[in-house]
Amino acid sequence: MSLMEEIIVAVDDMPPFPQVVQRAMQALADPEYEVVGLVDILKVDQAITANILKLCNSAYFGLPRKVSSLKEAVVYLGANQLRQLLLSGAASKIFEKPNAGYAVFADELWRHALATAVMAQVLRQYRRIKIDENTLFTAALLHDVGKVVLSNFVADKYRDIENMVESGKSSFQEAEREVLGFDHAEIGGKIAEKWEFPESIITAIAFHHEPGRSAREFRVLSELVALSNNLAVMVGYGTGVDGLACRGHGLLLEKLKIADREMEELVLLFQLEMAKTCEVAGVDED
Amino acid sequence: MSLVTVGIADLKVSKDPEDTLVTYSLGSCIGLAVYDPVVKVGGLLHYMLPDSSINKEKATTHPAMFANKGIPLLFKQCYSMGADKKRLIIKVAGASQIMDNAGAFNIGKRNYAILRKIFWKNNVQIAGEDIGGNSNRTMYLEIGDGKINLKISKKGIIEL
Numbered sequence: 243m244s245l246m247e248e249i250i251v252a253v254d255d256m257p258p259f260p261q262v263v264q265r266a267m268q269a270l271a272d273p274e275y276e277v278v279g280l281v282d283i284l285k286v287d288q289a290i291t292a293n294i295l296k297l298c299n300s301a302y303f304g305l306p307r308k309v310s311s312l313k314e315a316v317v318y319l320g321a322n323q324l325r326q327l328l329l330s331g332a333a334s335k336i337f338e339k340p341n342a343g344y345a346v347f348a349d350e351l352w353r354h355a356l357a358t359a360v361m362a363q364v365l366r367q368y369r370r371i372k373i374d375e376n377t378l379f380t381a382a383l384l385h386d387v388g389k390v391v392l393s394n395f396v397a398d399k400y401r402d403i404e405n406m407v408e409s410g411k412s413s414f415q416e417a418e419r420e421v422l423g424f425d426h427a428e429i430g431g432k433i434a435e436k437w438e439f440p441e442s443i444i445t446a447i448a449f450h451h452e453p454g455r456s457a458r459e460f461r462v463l464s465e466l467v468a469l470s471n472n473l474a475v476m477v478g479y480g481t482g483v484d485g486l487a488c489r490g491h492g493l494l495l496e497k498l499k500i501a502d503r504e505m506e507e508l509v510l511l512f513q514l515e516m517a518k519t520c521e522v523a524g525v526d527e528d
Numbered sequence: 529m530s531l532v533t534v535g536i537a538d539l540k541v542s543k544d545p546e547d548t549l550v551t552y553s554l555g556s557c558i559g560l561a562v563y564d565p566v567v568k569v570g571g572l573l574h575y576m577l578p579d580s581s582i583n584k585e586k587a588t589t590h591p592a593m594f595a596n597k598g599i600p601l602l603f604k605q606c607y608s609m610g611a612d613k614k615r616l617i618i619k620v621a622g623a624s625q626i627m628d629n630a631g632a633f634n635i636g637k638r639n640y641a642i643l644r645k646i647f648w649k650n651n652v653q654i655a656g657e658d659i660g661g662n663s664n665r666t667m668y669l670e671i672g673d674g675k676i677n678l679k680i681s682k683k684g685i686i687e688l
Contacts, residue, residue: 485682486626488627507582507583514586
């Protein structure tokens, strides 16, 4: 079997993205979602129900009394918190496996995923970009999912990738493509396809290093994910062996009129939001 | 030995010889370590941004986020534990950048430039540094002897 064929098998073997979460996302996409309908979707999953109640009763919210009904918790948390909790919960299980190949620490990929999703939200709000929040958060959170699969295969080729990156001429993704014949973004797109995500998310994941190659209708989403990835990597959030060897999309900064001062403001807003998100998601910020 | 984590936009000082201060994930941020070998007091700062003028309120609530607030605070806290400016050994790491020919993602460079400026004004010398490039760094300061180790992506561990 060729390496690519082996990887296709590995993609097929990946656990499915939780149905309950996907259905809840669809329900939450409607701004006038019905609480009862949402509760019906969520209650079949005991672990999710327990997590929602746990978050609602955590010190973070400091409620005066204990919330014990799922319905009450759903109302209290609201769409944004619920979305973050559900997606982060599902994604953390996928990312937090020990990764011998790509991550220096087992949780690096996961921290980077979360940082990119938070950066995307901050960027969207900062420039008031009209784009579906759900889609953006999901695409940003999962953009590097291809690394989860790839890291099991790169062990023996890894030295070659590293040498190319060290020469300073290639980014990590370019070196992957040169050495392996494909890169983690492409594999990520295949995983999103297997999970039956919408075309927009598949595209944004597959082209997060080359947003200019994405179909025009998904261009804004792809660009936002690409830029959020750049900024999260720049700040140093959860990069693994690839360090900061990632090509910057300076033109996207110009397009959004982000110069030095605006970038500093973004980093500041990001850091404050990231601290909150880590607390809610129970992730170690450092 | 106990490992004391200095978070992002955070600073810690110590005079417990058993402590090792550590800060992770230095990208465009800067890790600044100061150490007085006589009283064995040391401190570590992990700042993200050059200047707090972008947000006056956060300058007060999150001083360690900014070079212009965090650096003076780090020195002051070390002085209050008995450190002396003349004896302080100062080492710096970070200020990396992503691959970008136009230099638009240059917060790292600006983080480093302001540090040089503050040090120059205050007549402070840097004893060692590992700055720039595409690496991601973790910085350790051992309070017992002032040893500083850097864990660098692609390179492993080096002593600064």
